[in-house]
Amino acid sequence: MEHRKLIETSCSHFNNDPRRMLDILWQIQNSLGWISPDTMELIAQLTNTYRVEVEGVVTFYAFFMSKPQGQFVIHLCEDIIDRYAGMLPVQNAFEQILGIKVGETTKDGLFSLHLTSCIGMSDQAPAALINDMVVTNLSPNKTKILIRTLKKTRNLASLVKTFGDGNNSHELIKSMVNNNILLKGDVLLGDININAGLNKAFSLPPEEVIATVQASNFKGRGGAGYSSAKKWLAAAATQADKRFVICNADEGEPGTFKDRVLLTERAELLFEGMTTVAYAIGSQHGILYLRAEYRYLLPYLESLLTKRRNEGLLGTDILVDETENTRFSFDIRIQLGAGAYICGEETSLISSCEGKRGEPKNKPPFPAVSGYLGYPTVVNNVETFCNIPRIVDKGAEWFTSIGTPESSGTKLLSVCGDCTRPGIYEFPMGITLGEVLSLAGAKDPEAIQIGGASGVMVGRADFERQLCFEDLPTAGAIMIFSSQRNILEIADYFMHFFIEESCGYCTPCRVGNVFLKQGLEKIMAGKGETSDLKYLQDLGKTIIQTSRCGLGHSSPKPILSTMKNFPLVYAALLKEHPDGRQAGFNIQHALDESRIIAKRRSIVFDPDLGGD
Amino acid sequence: MSDNKKITLTIDGKTIQAESGQSIMNACDAQGIYIPRLCDSTGLVPQGSCRVCSVKVNGRVVAACTQPAEDGANIEHESDEIQGYRKDLVRMLFHEGNHLCPICEASGRCELQAMAYRFGISQATTYPYLQPVRPVDASHPDIALDNNRCILCGRCIRASRDVDGKNVFEYVGRGIHKRIGVNGDCLADTNADLNDYAMSLEVCPVGCIIRKGEGFFSPVGERQYDSDKIGSNIENHTAHSSLGKLIKVHQIDPNDAIHDDIDQSNVNEDKS
Numbered sequence: 001m002e003h004r005k006l007i008e009t010s011c012s013h014f015n016n017d018p019r020r021m022l023d024i025l026w027q028i029q030n031s032l033g034w035i036s037p038d039t040m041e042l043i044a045q046l047t048n049t050y051r052v053e054v055e056g057v058v059t060f061y062a063f064f065m066s067k068p069q070g071q072f073v074i075h076l077c078e079d080i081i082d083r084y085a086g087m088l089p090v091q092n093a094f095e096q097i098l099g100i101k102v103g104e105t106t107k108d109g110l111f112s113l114h115l116t117s118c119i120g121m122s123d124q125a126p127a128a129l130i131n132d133m134v135v136t137n138l139s140p141n142k143t144k145i146l147i148r149t150l151k152k153t154r155n156l157a158s159l160v161k162t163f164g165d166g167n168n169s170h171e172l173i174k175s176m177v178n179n180n181i182l183l184k185g186d187v188l189l190g191d192i193n194i195n196a197g198l199n200k201a202f203s204l205p206p207e208e209v210i211a212t213v214q215a216s217n218f219k220g221r222g223g224a225g226y227s228s229a230k231k232w233l234a235a236a237a238t239q240a241d242k243r244f245v246i247c248n249a250d251e252g253e254p255g256t257f258k259d260r261v262l263l264t265e266r267a268e269l270l271f272e273g274m275t276t277v278a279y280a281i282g283s284q285h286g287i288l289y290l291r292a293e294y295r296y297l298l299p300y301l302e303s304l305l306t307k308r309r310n311e312g313l314l315g316t317d318i319l320v321d322e323t324e325n326t327r328f329s330f331d332i333r334i335q336l337g338a339g340a341y342i343c344g345e346e347t348s349l350i351s352s353c354e355g356k357r358g359e360p361k362n363k364p365p366f367p368a369v370s371g372y373l374g375y376p377t378v379v380n381n382v383e384t385f386c387n388i389p390r391i392v393d394k395g396a397e398w399f400t401s402i403g404t405p406e407s408s409g410t411k412l413l414s415v416c417g418d419c420t421r422p423g424i425y426e427f428p429m430g431i432t433l434g435e436v437l438s439l440a441g442a443k444d445p446e447a448i449q450i451g452g453a454s455g456v457m458v459g460r461a462d463f464e465r466q467l468c469f470e471d472l473p474t475a476g477a478i479m480i481f482s483s484q485r486n487i488l489e490i491a492d493y494f495m496h497f498f499i500e501e502s503c504g505y506c507t508p509c510r511v512g513n514v515f516l517k518q519g520l521e522k523i524m525a526g527k528g529e530t531s532d533l534k535y536l537q538d539l540g541k542t543i544i545q546t547s548r549c550g551l552g553h554s555s556p557k558p559i560l561s562t563m564k565n566f567p568l569v570y571a572a573l574l575k576e577h578p579d580g581r582q583a584g585f586n587i588q589h590a591l592d593e594s595r596i597i598a599k600r601r602s603i604v605f606d607p608d609l610g611g612d
Numbered sequence: 613m614s615d616n617k618k619i620t621l622t623i624d625g626k627t628i629q630a631e632s633g634q635s636i637m638n639a640c641d642a643q644g645i646y647i648p649r650l651c652d653s654t655g656l657v658p659q660g661s662c663r664v665c666s667v668k669v670n671g672r673v674v675a676a677c678t679q680p681a682e683d684g685a686n687i688e689h690e691s692d693e694i695q696g697y698r699k700d701l702v703r704m705l706f707h708e709g710n711h712l713c714p715i716c717e718a719s720g721r722c723e724l725q726a727m728a729y730r731f732g733i734s735q736a737t738t739y740p741y742l743q744p745v746r747p748v749d750a751s752h753p754d755i756a757l758d759n760n761r762c763i764l765c766g767r768c769i770r771a772s773r774d775v776d777g778k779n780v781f782e783y784v785g786r787g788i789h790k791r792i793g794v795n796g797d798c799l800a801d802t803n804a805d806l807n808d809y810a811m812s813l814e815v816c817p818v819g820c821i822i823r824k825g826e827g828f829f830s831p832v833g834e835r836q837y838d839s840d841k842i843g844s845n846i847e848n849h850t851a852h853s854s855l856g857k858l859i860k861v862h863q864i865d866p867n868d869a870i871h872d873d874i875d876q877s878n879v880n881e882d883k884s
């Protein structure tokens with residue numbers, strides 16, 4: 001086989017270990033451009049797996065290619081934010097200048113074009129990935145220049161004329177991405193003293209580190225809002241000869257990009273946090289699960305890990321206590337994802353780290369008891385880990401003095417959409433939505449999507465509500481939509497997102513979401529009837545209740561929350577009156593029109609027709 | 613799994629005994645209480661994907677086949693709400709694939725069809741039909757695959773992997789595009805054999821894995837579910853020992869030697 005040597009080298013680079021399948025596939029794809037059936041066969045032989053298993057992994061992840069690709073693979077973000085920022089003309093420009101449609105490759109083998117979900121650049125949309133390079137603020141004109149330059153230079157680096165702010169200009173990043181940090185708070189984005197928290201932790205017994213965080217009432221920043229200390233206690237209490245600390249940097253929730261900014265500006269704090277938690281629970285191994293969309297940060301992050309190893313902050317025996325005769329060793333590896341929103345769900349993330357299809361696992365057992373390779377595993381969000389050394393350094397009392405009684409500390413918000421100042425804001429917990437909107441310069445805000453696609457859409461009535469765990473919780477995304485926007489179009493896009501990103505494991509999410517979207521489209525086409533609202537509600541309820549993981553528990557929310565908060569938008573499109581029971585409303589009268597159109601009577605409403 | 617400690621559950625108000633470590637489904641089977649199921653099959657590791665076995669435990673809906681029974685759990689099983697969900701799920705599976713029962717050779721022994729009968733679903737429903745056009749693989753001399761009827765239960769995958777030790781099947785793709793892949797270009801390319809457990813009538817619940825030349829082997833009226841509705845074997849037996857065989861399954865054992873040098877080698881590719 002042609003590339004036998006290369007494939008053998010890649011597999012042996014990872015010791016032919018199937019648990020490193022994602023790394024193996026990335027390395028091979030970086031050289032060959034795609035994973036052919038023959039390649040799968042050979043990988044399977046070398047790693048002692050089966051070709052169909054390798055195929056299962058390749059076809060699970062959007063960024064692994066099972067068809068030949070061009071030298072430059074373009075992934076254009078198709079999220080609703082980008083659509084409203086002019087993504088369709090950009091797509092047209094790509095298609096026109098390349099002479100191909102989405103999904104195709106140019107004849108000269110230079111370019112392939114694909115659409116993808118949010119790539120974490122919503123404050124600089126429209127945005128796209130070209131291989132691992134991010135291009136932002138696209139316009140049809142800029143698109144044409146990019147392609148012309150690439151055709152000439154065949155060199156990605158030639159695309160970036162000016163670097164973004166902060167570390168984006170670091171020689172290992174050199175990206176046009178901007179941080180757009182618009183408000184610095186006391187905990188994360190203001191001045192910090194690196195390693196102060198870790199050094200303090202090292203002076204305390206591990207239990208006291210956990211106790212401090214527990215006293216601070218800190219809750220995880222990844223969405224679920226679960227007490228981090230509780231999770232660590234469970235992992236620490238589980239008997240095992242190894243424990244794992246995993247940082248969730250999958251940040252796939254549309255409209256969320258705060259972890260990207262932390263990875264760019266506070267990566268050392270993040271590694272410090274992971275080390276602190278490892279010390280607290282007695283873990284030796286850390287993994288940073290980095291979404292593939294952010295692989296432009298990989299060389300920089302690797303360099304920081306090397307730096308910390310050289311400084312004795314990572315590696316073997318980083319803390320030795322001769323009197324107690326205890327030794328603490330901890331190191332971190334970076335696991336690159338490959339384009340799958342579901343891998344942000346902690347058990348899917350673990351499956352993915354194990355080199356498998358990123359499907360959720362059954363809970364129980366919970367990861368803290370049996371996670372990565374069966375070992376007790378703590379999975380926390382990037383922002384969570386960044387908070388920990390700060391809490392340990394400055395104390396629980398300091399931390400609880402910020403925010404609300406139930407939600408202490410600050411929260412990073414990623415603000416995007418119809419506003420003049422999109423970007424990153426670090427607010428104390430409990431800030432009202434209205435305050436955020438006015439600081440961000442929201443333009444005629446009508447509908448705000450809180451917490452990304454899996455969050456809720458709220459209207460003006462909710463602008464006084466507080467962003468915190470006890471009122472309106474969010475993992476960070478605030479998407480602003482003006483009164484010019486079509487709310488149903490937004491909900492429809494989010495359904496598209498969930499259908500694309502469902503892992504397909506369980507029936508309700510795999511199939512039900514497709515039905516939900518079709519039901520919504522029927523209404524959008526003006527063909528909906530009152531009964532369709534009930535249909536969507538019932539179907540949504542079945543999906544939420546019976547789905548296996550958090551994706552299906554949330555996927556109907558775009559429709560259900562817009563139905564609740566914007567009922568008139570739906571009512572205006574229905575053929576009948578929205579409330580059949582209202583006085584003066586005559587269903588028979590309303591049906592006459594349909595009877596005429598359909599040239600027949602209704603088996604539901606004309607009982608004499610013998611319907612059931 | 614079971615450490616033989618006796619625990620007590622309440623199911624639809626009725627108190628039953630179970631062994632700690634048992635799944636809710638196994639605990640109920642042993643008491644002659646049938647919880648509907650499609651992706652679960654005796655002897656295979658439970659997977660929890662079809663969700664037809666949904667029950668409500670202490671207010672939360674869970675899959676009975678994978679949920680461990682906990683002492684004192686209050687389980688809702690045949691309430692209108694739960695039955696409604698189950699019906700919806702079975703309807704979803706019908707509408708996801710192409711199911712024309714009258715011309716299907718699985719008719720009468722098909723678990724999906726039998727489940728619909730058990731639930732009283734006989735009419736077309738409000739759901740749209742997705743009408744997929746998936747390729748039929750007739751390459752193998754003895755076995756054909758009609759993926760248009762596949763409900764993605766994964767029983768064939770587990771049977772081939774854990775019982776036959778072969779891995780003929782595996783899931784490929786994701787979301788609504790997920791399907792069953794075979795270990796090769798087509799089934800004839802694999803080491804699939806008619807005598808594999810994965811190809812037996814016990815494994816594929818529908819008419820997707822077809823044993824060539826054996827079609828329509830029972831006349832209408834004598835087919836498996838013509839007289840006995842699905843689940844009646846469990847409802848009519850209270851002795852659970854007669855059910856199923858124990859099949860050894862392979863799972864990752866945390867105590868399996870993990871080579872540190874391999875596992876944590878900090879190798880990542882630079883961008884190229």
Ligand SMILES: Cc1cc2nc3c(=O)[nH]c(=O)nc-3n(C[C@H](O)[C@H](O)[C@H](O)COP(=O)(O)O)c2cc1C
Pocket residue numbers: 219220221222223224225226228248249250251252253341342343344345346347379380381382384385549550551
């Ligand atoms: C579909 C889905 C996607 C998720 N994506 C992310 C993500 O991108 N980042 C994240 O930190 N948590 C994500 N989560 C939440 C994680 O499962 C987990 O709760 C979180 O990483 C725990 O970290 P924390 O306790 O620090 O918040 C997701 C959950 C679901 C159900």
Ligand code: SF4
Pocket residue numbers: 342360501502503504505506507509510547548549550551552553
């Ligand atoms: S709800 Fe089911 S199909 Fe959807 S992502 Fe979770 S496990 Fe996969």
Ligand code: SF4
Pocket residue numbers: 710711712713714716717718719720722723724725761818819820
């Ligand atoms: S597989 Fe079952 S449900 Fe599908 S057509 Fe055949 S008998 Fe009917």
Ligand code: SF4
Pocket residue numbers: 761762763764765766767768769792815816817818820821
């Ligand atoms: S082929 Fe049959 S056994 Fe295999 S997943 Fe499909 S329906 Fe289940």
Ligand code: FES
Pocket residue numbers: 077078079080081082117118119120121122123125127254255256
């Ligand atoms: S990058 Fe397009 S919406 Fe986030």
Ligand code: FES
Pocket residue numbers: 648649650651652659660661662663664665666675676677678
């Ligand atoms: S039988 Fe339990 S989920 Fe399928």
